[in-house]
Structure formats: C-alpha cells, structure tokens
Amino acid sequence: MPSTTAAAEKLLLQMVDDYTEREISPQDMPMDKAGDFPAGFIQKLTNTGFLGIMLPQEFGGAGFGPEVTADVLNHIARGNASTAVTLEGHFKTIDQILKYGTPALQKALLPSATDRIFAFSMTEASGGSNPMGIGSTATREGDHWVITGDKIMITNGGLAQVYCVLVKTAPKELSVFVVDQDMPGFSFGKREDFLGLKGTPVGEIVMDHIIVDDDHLLGKVGDGGIIGDSAHDDARILMGAVLTGIMEHDLKIATDYAKERKAGDTPLTDLQVTHRKVADIAMRKETTKLLYQKAAQLKAAGQPYSEEAAMAKAHGSRAAVSAGDDTLQILAGYGYSREYPVEHLIRDARAMEIAEGTVEKMRSAIAKAEFNK
Amino acid sequence: MKIVVCIKQVPETNNVKIDPVTHNLDRRGLAGVMNPFDKNAVELALNLKDTTGAEVALLTMGPDDYAESVREGMAMGADSGYLLSDRAFAGADTLATGYVIAQALKKIGDADLILFGRQAVDADTGQVGPIVAEFLNQPQITYAASLRMSGPNEVTAERLLEDTKQTLVAQLPAVVSVRSELNTPRYPTPRNIQLSFEKPLTVWHHDDLDLDDTRLGQSGSPTVVTKVYAPEPVKRELTPLTGTPSEAASQLIKALKEHQLI
Numbered sequence: 001m002p003s004t005t006a007a008a009e010k011l012l013l014q015m016v017d018d019y020t021e022r023e024i025s026p027q028d029m030p031m032d033k034a035g036d037f038p039a040g041f042i043q044k045l046t047n048t049g050f051l052g053i054m055l056p057q058e059f060g061g062a063g064f065g066p067e068v069t070a071d072v073l074n075h076i077a078r079g080n081a082s083t084a085v086t087l088e089g090h091f092k093t094i095d096q097i098l099k100y101g102t103p104a105l106q107k108a109l110l111p112s113a114t115d116r117i118f119a120f121s122m123t124e125a126s127g128g129s130n131p132m133g134i135g136s137t138a139t140r141e142g143d144h145w146v147i148t149g150d151k152i153m154i155t156n157g158g159l160a161q162v163y164c165v166l167v168k169t170a171p172k173e174l175s176v177f178v179v180d181q182d183m184p185g186f187s188f189g190k191r192e193d194f195l196g197l198k199g200t201p202v203g204e205i206v207m208d209h210i211i212v213d214d215d216h217l218l219g220k221v222g223d224g225g226i227i228g229d230s231a232h233d234d235a236r237i238l239m240g241a242v243l244t245g246i247m248e249h250d251l252k253i254a255t256d257y258a259k260e261r262k263a264g265d266t267p268l269t270d271l272q273v274t275h276r277k278v279a280d281i282a283m284r285k286e287t288t289k290l291l292y293q294k295a296a297q298l299k300a301a302g303q304p305y306s307e308e309a310a311m312a313k314a315h316g317s318r319a320a321v322s323a324g325d326d327t328l329q330i331l332a333g334y335g336y337s338r339e340y341p342v343e344h345l346i347r348d349a350r351a352m353e354i355a356e357g358t359v360e361k362m363r364s365a366i367a368k369a370e371f372n373k
Numbered sequence: 374m375k376i377v378v379c380i381k382q383v384p385e386t387n388n389v390k391i392d393p394v395t396h397n398l399d400r401r402g403l404a405g406v407m408n409p410f411d412k413n414a415v416e417l418a419l420n421l422k423d424t425t426g427a428e429v430a431l432l433t434m435g436p437d438d439y440a441e442s443v444r445e446g447m448a449m450g451a452d453s454g455y456l457l458s459d460r461a462f463a464g465a466d467t468l469a470t471g472y473v474i475a476q477a478l479k480k481i482g483d484a485d486l487i488l489f490g491r492q493a494v495d496a497d498t499g500q501v502g503p504i505v506a507e508f509l510n511q512p513q514i515t516y517a518a519s520l521r522m523s524g525p526n527e528v529t530a531e532r533l534l535e536d537t538k539q540t541l542v543a544q545l546p547a548v549v550s551v552r553s554e555l556n557t558p559r560y561p562t563p564r565n566i567q568l569s570f571e572k573p574l575t576v577w578h579h580d581d582l583d584l585d586d587t588r589l590g591q592s593g594s595p596t597v598v599t600k601v602y603a604p605e606p607v608k609r610e611l612t613p614l615t616g617t618p619s620e621a622a623s624q625l626i627k628a629l630k631e632h633q634l635i
Contacts, residue, residue: 004570011445011566014406019560049562062563114564 009068012053016075019048025079031199032344037082042117042159045083052114054091056098059110067296070241074289077245078252081348082199084245086117088238089155089200093118093164095234097178100218100227105178108215109162119160120231121151121205128153131174131228136167136207138177145217147177147210150189155355157203158188164231165207166224174224178216185210196347233309235356237299240292240312243320246349247285250320250327253342254278257331268330277326284319291315307369313352314362320349374427376418377484378451379474379505380411382435382442383495396598407442410490412449412558414551417520418488419450419559425522428452430481434462434473440574447569448561454572455481459579464591467496471504472588478509480582486528489550491516499550506548513548514541518555 023045027038045051054069055061064072069091077084094113097106127133136149151157151165161181169175179186189204218227255278258268268274295308324346328335335342353359384403392399407415418429431446433439434457443454457477465473478484487509492499499515506513514520518533523542532539533552543549561569579589587593612628614621629635 007441007444008566008570011441011448011561011569012563014445015448015561015563015566048560049564053563057564057567060564062567064563064567 005065009064009071012062012064012068013071013075016072020076020079024076024083027083027199028080029341029344031080031082032341033198035193035198036201037086037199041083042086046115049114050087051090051117053087055094055110055113059106060114061110066237066299067293070237070292070296073238074241074245074248074292077242078248079245080199081242081246081345082197084242085197085200085239085351086156086159088235088242089119090117090160091238092231092235093120093160093162096120096164096176096218096227096231099230100176100223101178102215102217105215105218109178112162116162117156117160118162118164119154119156120164120235121154121157122166122228122231123153124150125152131166131225132172134166134168134174136165138167138169138175138212140169144211144213145177147179147185147207147212150204150206152189152204153192153202154205155200155202157201157205158191159201159203163205164218164227165205166228169221169224173222174228175221176218176224176227177212178218179207179210179212183210183212195350196344197351198344229306232356233306234299236309236313236362237292237295237305239352239356240288240295240309240316243313243316243349243352244285244289244292246320246345247281247288247316247323250323250342250345251278251281251285253340254281254327254330257334274330277330281323281326284323288312288316288319307366310357310362310365310369313356314359314366317349317352317359321346321353324349374421374425374485375430375483376421376427376486376488377430377432377478377481378411378414378418378446378488379432379501380415380442380446380490381408381433381493381495381501382406382439383408383493391601396601405438405441407445408490408493408495410492410494410551410553411442411446412490413553413555414488414490415446415449415451416556416558417551418486420556421486421522422450427485430455430484432474432477432481433457434465434470434477437576440576443574444566444569445561447572447574448566449559450565452572454574456574456576457582458576461579461586461589464594465589466594466596467498467500467504468595469588469590469593471501471508472593473582473584474501475505475508476582476584477577478505480577485526485545487511487546487548489548491550491552502548502550509546509548511546511548512543513550514543515550516552517549518552520549520551520555 052061053064057063073084124134126135138145138147163179164176165179166176185208187206189206191203194202258274261268291312295305295312298305328342331342334340382405385406421427422429429451431443431451431454433443437458440456443456447454457473462473489502503513514530516532517530520528520530523529526545529542532541614624
C-alpha cells in the first residue's frame with residue numbers, strides 16, 4: 001500500500017483534475033474574452049478549499065508540501081493558467097508569512113488565508129526589478145510604523161485582501177510589512193489591462209499613512225531584499241508548474257488537431273514538419289516539468305533552490321511561448337483565430353517572461369550562482 | 374441513525390477493455406475511481422448527516438487499492454469505512470458480491486439506511502443493491518431521484534424510470550439505490566483529504582466474516598460470461614411517406630393496417 005502522504009497526494013490531484021475539468025476548463029475561453037473571473041468562480045474555488053492547500057493544518061489548511069502544491073498548479077493550468085497564477089500569488093505570500101512572520105502575526109492572520117486571498121507587492125512606477133528604486137516608506141513613529149506609498153502591477157491586486165508590501169525603512173534599507181484592506185488609509189487603485197492571463201486581476205494599491213505595529217513586520221528591519229528574493233524563488237517554482245500546464249494544453253490541442261487534419265491527402269501526423277513541432281513542444285514541456293519538480297524537491301528537502309527555481313521560470317516561459325507558437329502554426333488559421341484558445345495560451349505564457357523577475361534577470365541570477373560554485 | 378453507503382471502485386471511464394480470455398473487465402493498468410453514481414449516494418448520506426446527525430459509513434469489496442475510493446468518500450465527509458478484501462472474493466458475480474456485502478452489513482449491524490448508486494459504470498448491472506436487500510430481507514427502492522425522511526423511521530422516495538415516476542414509502546431499515554438526478558456530489562476539500570487518513574478504515578478478510586465458502590468468488594458465482602460484444606445494429610426497411618400530409622397520413626394508416634397494428 002502507498003504511504004499516507006502519497007495516497008493523500010494522489011487523491012488531491014484526482015480531485016484537482018476533476019474540478020479542473022468540470023469547473024475551470026469550461027471558463028478558460030470566457031475568462032479570456034471577459035477579462036475577468038466569472039461571478040462566483042473565486043468563491044467556489046475558496047469553498048472547495050483551494051486557498052488552503054499548502055497552509056499548515058494548525059492554521060486550518062490542508063498542509064500539503066511544496067512538490068504536490070506545484071503539481072496542483074500544473075494540473076489546474078492545463079485547464080486555465082489565470083486560475084493557477086492567482087493561486088501562485090496567494091501561495092507565495094503565505095510562504096513568506098510562514099518563513100518570516102512572528103508567531104503572533106501567523107496566528108492572527110493565517111487562519112483567514114483559507115478564505116481570503118493574499119498578495120505580495122514589490123513593483124512601483126519607479127522600480128520593478130530594481131527594488132531600491134521604490135518610493136514607498138515605513139516610518140517609525142513611537143511604537144508603531146506609518147506606511148505610505150503606491151504599489152502597482154500586483155498579482156491579485158484588487159482581489160486580495162491581505163498584502164505583503166516592500167517598503168523603505170531607510171534610504172538604503174528595504175523591509176516588508178503586512179497590511180490589510182480593512183486598515184484605515186488603504187485603498188485600491190487601477191486595474192491593469194494586460195495582454196494575457198486575463199482572468200488574473202493585476203492592480204494597484206494605495207497606502208496613505210497606514211499604521212501597523214511591529215508584529216506586521218516580516219523578519220527584521222532591513223530584511224526586505226531577502227524576503228523579496230524568497231518570494232520570487234517560491235513564485236518561480238510555481239510559475240514553472242503553470243508553464244508546464246500551459247504547454248500540456250498546447251500539446252493536447254496540437255496532437256488532437258494533427259490526428260484529425262489532412263494536408264491534401266496526407267494526415268498531418270504523417271508530415272515530418274508536424275513531427276518536429278510536436279516533438280519540440282513535448283521536449284519543452286518535459287524539461288520545464290523536470291526543472292520545477294527538481295526545485296520543489298529541493299525546497300521540500302530544505303536545500304537551496306533559488307537557482308533551480310530561476311531556471312524553471314526562465315526556461316519554461318520562453319519554452320511555453322515557443323510551444324504556443326508551434327501549436328499555432330500547426331493549427332494555422334484556427335491557431336490565429338480568437339475563437340480558439342491557442343493564441344491566448346501564447347499571451348498567457350508571455351506574461352511569465354516578465355512577472356516575478358524578467359528572464360534577463362533570471363539569467364543573471366543563474367550565471368552568478370554558477371560563478372560562485 | 375446509521376447510514377451505510379456501498380460503493381464500488383471502477384476503471385476511469387473511456388478506458389474499459391474486455392479480457393479476451395475470461396470475457397471479464399480487464400482492470401489491469403487502469404486508474405480506479407469511485408463509481409460516479411455512488412458519489413450521489415454518498416452525497417445523499419452526507420445531506421442526511423447534515424440534517425439528522427446521522428453516522429455515515431462506507432463499504433466496498435475489492436483489492437487493497439479500493440481503499441482509495443473509501444478514502445475519497447471519507448474526504449467528502451463520511452465518518453468511517455470498511456473494505457472487504459480477500460482472494461476468496463475475487464471473480465464474484467453480482468450474487469456472490471451481494472452475499473458477502475450482506476454478511477458484512479450484518480456484522481456492521483444496525484444500519485437504518487443502506488444506499489447504493491443505481492449501477493456501476495463498468496458492468497452496468499444495477500443488481501447488487503437489490504440482491505443485498507433480498508439477503509437482508511429489507512424493503513428496497515431502486516432508481517431514487519429524490520429521497521427525504523418522511524417520518525422518524527420512514528423514507529419517501531421518487532423512483533424515476535424511463536417512462537414513469539413512482540412515489541414510494543419505505544419503513545427503515547431499507548435499501549435504496551439512487552440516480553444521478555438526485556444531487557450534485559460535493560468535492561472532497563484538500564483539508565478533508567488529509568483528515569480522511571485519520572478516520573477509521575476497517576479491512577475485513579475472509580475469516581472476519583461468517584461466510585458460506587460455496588457462495589464465494591468465481592466458483593460461487595452462477596453467472597458465466599461467455600461473450601461480451603457490441604450488438605450489430607439492426608437494419609430496418611424504411612418506407613418513405615410521400616405526397617401531401619393527408620396522403621402521407623393515408624399511407625401510414627394503410628401500412629399500419631397491413632401490419633395489423635390497428
């Protein structure tokens with residue numbers, strides 16, 4: 001008999017596949033057209049317990065580990081990448097509160113993570129990949145902190161109710177605080193109109209003299225850079241999983257079509273040009289899968305995983321854009337048509353060459369890690 | 374109130390193959406899932422649990438990996454599970470299966486309501502529920518599309534057949550098989566999946582039950598599957614009715630009279 005953990009993970013993925021097929025996949029095209037989740041979609045996802053998959057059981061979650069959590073997002077992304085990315089944003093934020101939050105903050109905040117979405121925000125108009133360029137500040141006043149600033153392009157911005165925010169506590173010092181949408185001084189700004197991942201809200205928050213106590217600080221003052229990097233690492237594993245799911249979706253569309261379509265009298269499956277494209281899509285999918293699973297495995301084992309996580313995202317995002325492009329070419333006019341999902345899979349994948357650090361930044365991080373060996 | 378839901382693990386749909394030698398279902402290498410109709414029965418039991426505080430147990434017969442479907446049902450909310458697993462039970466037809474399940478139900482004892490899915494999607498017989506009811510000498514309602522407690526010791530069900538509906542009342546204890554129209558089964562939540570492994574799952578082997586060995590397994594099964602095949606479509610002769618509607622109607626009446634149908 002399999003171990004309890006393996007049996008539970010199998011059951012979880014079985015449920016996720018069932019849910020994805022019945023509840024998520026049918027919304028893939030409507031979501032892309034409407035540019036939003038349909039009404040009740042997030043509530044049903046919440047009611048079914050998806051928000052608490054990796055949250056420890058002591059806080060009311062299911063307590064599944066990093067490997068199967070990534071696999072869950074992989075399986076969801078086969079049906080719809082936006083849903084998986086919304087969960088990615090939530091999970092990476094919970095991870096940072098678990099790693100760096102005080103016990104008091106964890107106890108106060110984390111039980112609500114089963115029915116409230118969390119988000120991590122770093123980017124500002126003045127700085128994205130350059131965190132020192134941000135203008136948001138937290139100023140010490142008596143026994144509390146006063147936070148002021150604007151954060152933009154937040155995954156789940158506007159949807160999430162709890163935000164980890166990167167701010168400056170001194171001109172050259174970054175720190176991360178947790179703020180809640182119910183706090184005085186918190187408001188939402190505009191929602192971005194992005195090219196892909198149309199279901200995932202990406203938006204702005206405005207913090208106007210929000211007052212928080214020391215318990216809302218993650219880690220120590222000045223740990224902002226470390227925590228930001230950690231959030232990126234955790235997100236990149238999950239993005240590798242999402243990208244794998246997008247490529248699995250591509251592969252299914254490409255092979256289903258090739259099996260039915262003929263060019264003249266020749267089935268597409270007999271054409272070498274089809275073979276090459278399908279094989280390339282399959283290899284890109286499989287290499288990305290191995291990369292994210294290795295990174296998740298290292299994370300679960302408590303070993304460094306930053307470089308592997310960067311590889312999963314850097315390789316996976318370009319691989320998924322290319323896989324989408326090959327799929328589009330196999331389907332030709334149908335691939336280019338907005339009546340079919342292929343073109344939006346390319347747009348969805350393209351987001352992940354930028355989000356959670358550009359691929360250029362990933363490559364620098366990977367190269368530096370190699371130089372340091 | 375105690376409810377026992379009898380469930381079956383079936384091969385994932387669309388992958389069913391027939392063993393060319395035994396003519397039975399070839400389950401090798403196929404992922405197993407809980408029979409979809411059984412999920413409706415579990416959901417009904419859980420609704421009754423929500424409203425009456427009933428205790429819900431699951432019961433299945435099969436190899437060790439059938440525990441997966443029992444766990445799934447417990448993750449949906451059932452309180453406990455029983456797995457009847459022994460080489461001696463292998464190859465059982467519906468009668469031999471029903472016999473072992475009935476004996477297990479006697480051992481569990483005090484079940485007020487025994488639920489089944491209308492049929493399993495692998496073999497499609499729908500016989501085990503009624504057979505169990507006969508072994509237990511209990512009233513049975515099959516193909517229930519709705520069910521409610523209509524008294525402290527009574528259920529009322531709407532029985533939906535191809536061309537008719539019946540409203541039936543049964544005194545408890547009773548056996549009921551349910552249709553998918555009854556409800557939409559809930560998904561097991563991730564947390565409940567984890568917690569289901571803390572719930573009791575009892576495995577009973579041959580020696581744990583009071584059994585007549587001549588009624589077990591393949592040798593105890595009167596059913597012999599000689600061949601499984603898709604019937605050839607029957608080719609029927611078509612006679613088009615032509616002309617105006619009035620002329621067509623006359624032709625139809627004439628044809629019906631010729632065939633002595635009217």
